[in-house]
Amino acid sequence: MDKTEVIPRAGKDLSPAEDLRIAIGDFVAEFKTFSTGVHATLQKQEDRMNKLDRKSMMAQRPALATAAAEDAPHHKAFAAYLRSGDDDGLRGLTLEGKGMSTAVAADGGYLVDPQTADTIRSTLSATASIRAIANIVNVDATSFDVLIDHTEMGAGWATESDPTSETDAPQIDRITIPLHELSALPKASQRLLDDSAFDIEGWLAQRIADKFARSEAAAFVNGDGIDKPRGILAYPSVDNELWQWGNLGYVPTGVDGSLGDADAIIDLVYALGAEYRAGAAFVMNSRTAGMVRKLKDADGRFLWSDGLASGEPARLMGYPVLIAEDMPDAGTGATPIAFGDFNAGYTVAERPDLRVLRDPFSAKPHVLFYATKRVGGGVSDFAAIKLLKFGTS
Numbered sequence: 001m002d003k004t005e006v007i008p009r010a011g012k013d014l015s016p017a018e019d020l021r022i023a024i025g026d027f028v029a030e031f032k033t034f035s036t037g038v039h040a041t042l043q044k045q046e047d048r049m050n051k052l053d054r055k056s057m058m059a060q061r062p063a064l065a066t067a068a069a070e071d072a073p074h075h076k077a078f079a080a081y082l083r084s085g086d087d088d089g090l091r092g093l094t095l096e097g098k099g100m101s102t103a104v105a106a107d108g109g110y111l112v113d114p115q116t117a118d119t120i121r122s123t124l125s126a127t128a129s130i131r132a133i134a135n136i137v138n139v140d141a142t143s144f145d146v147l148i149d150h151t152e153m154g155a156g157w158a159t160e161s162d163p164t165s166e167t168d169a170p171q172i173d174r175i176t177i178p179l180h181e182l183s184a185l186p187k188a189s190q191r192l193l194d195d196s197a198f199d200i201e202g203w204l205a206q207r208i209a210d211k212f213a214r215s216e217a218a219a220f221v222n223g224d225g226i227d228k229p230r231g232i233l234a235y236p237s238v239d240n241e242l243w244q245w246g247n248l249g250y251v252p253t254g255v256d257g258s259l260g261d262a263d264a265i266i267d268l269v270y271a272l273g274a275e276y277r278a279g280a281a282f283v284m285n286s287r288t289a290g291m292v293r294k295l296k297d298a299d300g301r302f303l304w305s306d307g308l309a310s311g312e313p314a315r316l317m318g319y320p321v322l323i324a325e326d327m328p329d330a331g332t333g334a335t336p337i338a339f340g341d342f343n344a345g346y347t348v349a350e351r352p353d354l355r356v357l358r359d360p361f362s363a364k365p366h367v368l369f370y371a372t373k374r375v376g377g378g379v380s381d382f383a384a385i386k387l388l389k390f391g392t393s
Helices: 016-051 073-084 114-126 190-194 200-222 263-271 286-292
Strands: 135-138 143-149 172-178 180-184 187-189 237-239 248-252 281-284 319-323 337-340 346-350 355-359 366-379 385-389
Touching (some): 172 366, 180 200, 248 263, 263 337, 263 385, 286 319
Parallel strands (some): 135 346, 281 319
Antiparallel strands (some): 281 337, 337 385
């Protein structure tokens, strides 16, 4: 007969050492059960994701908070401010780590806690706009200067005995990108805010991110630079044969209002300098992409190819394609396709902080949330971007 060890439970008749041993044993057993459950859940989730078709996978907003984060002081303080306007919790927190700061109280708001701000930034990055391929810089000033050396220094061959003559000096061009204020003004009823089951931070982040994403995407393409970023199509454009600094060069398709054949795409690619083609990408909207993907070369092969892996963009002549819906449609004299190294050619400058002001008075019985962010954008290298013009010249 097998002997089974009977472990006595903690009680008054046990020594402190025995009590401790039993408690530790119970804890280890419970932890193993918990760990097994977590691994099983993660494995099920991973198996489910592996079964998804790669074309159906969409970029998701990361979770705003976990159970541990909800207990964090900054999260509770910010949620209390959003729900009731109580800023006592914000006053005692600092900007260190995951804290908050009241340094912007004089500006009419508080810095959004890091988790909410991270969610908004990642949503903007996932949005189909030029931001996804542009150069992004964080600045603390009201503008950002880009210094461009677009000329070559002189050089000459030297000999051992002949004197070296002075060569030409390089020319440095300064491009200033001012920052503008991007704002959103969502609202909610006080009754909704009083409902503790309502995820106020998640709702606020989603509303702000959607508004900011649409506004930015439009400005980076068509913005006139007045109180907003200047878009790539707001700069003057000239025939690439006559291109000079300060303009964007375009290549005509040769057909008025139409794409024509595959030769136009090939001409556009090779109108861009070789030093930019390695990091180049196409930008167009969905309607134009529907036209382009039908093009074939002289051997009957499609110029367009879909991505072979999850998250990989479609490619045109081997270059990635960004679908930006704010690009214009095909039409006489339109420039619906851009091609270039946007990391070199377009710079987005922004302040990393997001401010939120709670206004319970202006729209009673609703509460307004006024969110602001400083962002600017502009072409930083006019040689790095080329346009395809649907016209004869």
